[in-house]
Amino acid sequence: MATFTKLCVTFSILVSLLACFTNAQLSPNFYGRTCPTLQSIVRSEMTKAINNEARIGASILRLFFHDCFVNGCDGSILLDDTATFTGEKNAGPNKNSARGFEVIDTIKTSVEASCNATVSCADILALATRDGIALLGGPSWIVPLGRRDARTASQSAANSQIPGPSSDLATLTKMFQNKGLTLND
Template sequence: MAATALRCLPMVAVVVLSLLLAGAAGAQLSSRFYDRKCPKLQSIVWSATAQAVATEPRMGASILRLFFHDCFVNGCDASILLDDTATFTGEKNAGPNANSVRGYDVIDAIKAQVEAACSGTVSCADIVALAARDSVNLLGGPTWTVQLGRRDALNASQSAANANLPGPGSSLDTLIAMFGDKGLSPRDMTALSGAHTIGQARCVTFRDRIYDDTNINATFAALRQQTCPQQSGGDGDGALAPIDVTTPDAFDNAYYENLASRQGLFHSDQELYSGGSQDVLVRVYRRNAGIFATDFAKAMVRMGNLMPSADTPTEIRLDCKKIN
């Protein structure tokens, strides 16, 4: 199916999911956790996120990425928001995060508004989870019920971020294994990879793909080479390109059409459609925007359920950048 036709498919606007959580985490999280303690929370987050995305659509992708990169390191505990201290080196400058994760200022601004409404009540981790959901929906994607009640970590680990986050050169086997380590299935992984239907990437992250890969559309490679020089170093490393060449600011299923046309920007993207186990699912998502939207929302709920270990000390931070 042509990309133009795909853009005409109706994306499921609302996918409301209320999944029961298992184990200890299930006893702690609830969609109504703040109903009495901070009843205006969700409207505050929505309004602030909407303002940020209206100012810069790319920010929606950045906040979504922030949530991914937080949850994949010791669970969804807002550890990624912590600045370095004398006692720990945090996650902000880890290899997968430095110069690619952004939106910290947006979360800080939302936190300030939430603190003004209900001081010392809402965790930074829950604010990130809500803002990620709202970012997707504001850009045309699905929505879902966010389970709430997370708490914030008292430390962060750069080494854990370097070890737990898959990179743009990852193989399919590596992706399946790394998501599997988090209790996420290959189907979850392929749906969550659809987050790359929005956002931009720096040349340094996809240079090898457009100059060295063979499983790539030649015209697409030439297009990206126009702004991403083969020689590393200098300003070229930071040159931005849309991850989804078709509809970069719309949360839709065009990402999977790109993969079928060998126009995945990252090697790790194209690995989902390279004669392997996920080819069939990519074709399903390519044909059916509704199935993708539903699977993405379900997978986001599952990823949002990733919790720190039971013995991890936590708190409700008053300032997302530092412990109380």
């Protein structure tokens, strides 16, 4: 029962994050014509991933949370370092702890095979998060789609905006307030 309660609290925070970081006009039917099999592809791949390792559902949720906390839910956490920027993957709160990148890569490959150059990685991460929670016995919800993928990332923003594992309650409260979230959220 305690696990389900934690999952519900996490879900509430996730929904609040989605509301806070959504600037575009998103729609659950965004890919209805261009990629009608999207949701079934994501669900199928998440089912395989969770059957392989149940804990990956929580890891995908954490990946999404860390993505949304830095410049909104834009998939920037998925970007590898380049010559022009250092990404978020190796920021302090993510290094050696953020996981599930390979699951998102696998889902993206499957989606691309069906709907080439159509679906953003940011939307795939959002759908994978929803499906991971639902497959583990938590709630499900309609995911608004149409996010644009980030073209850059910021390790310094990730270091300063994502709560660290040793953050105390006052720090956590302040960091969530900086994102427009209340104690109830």
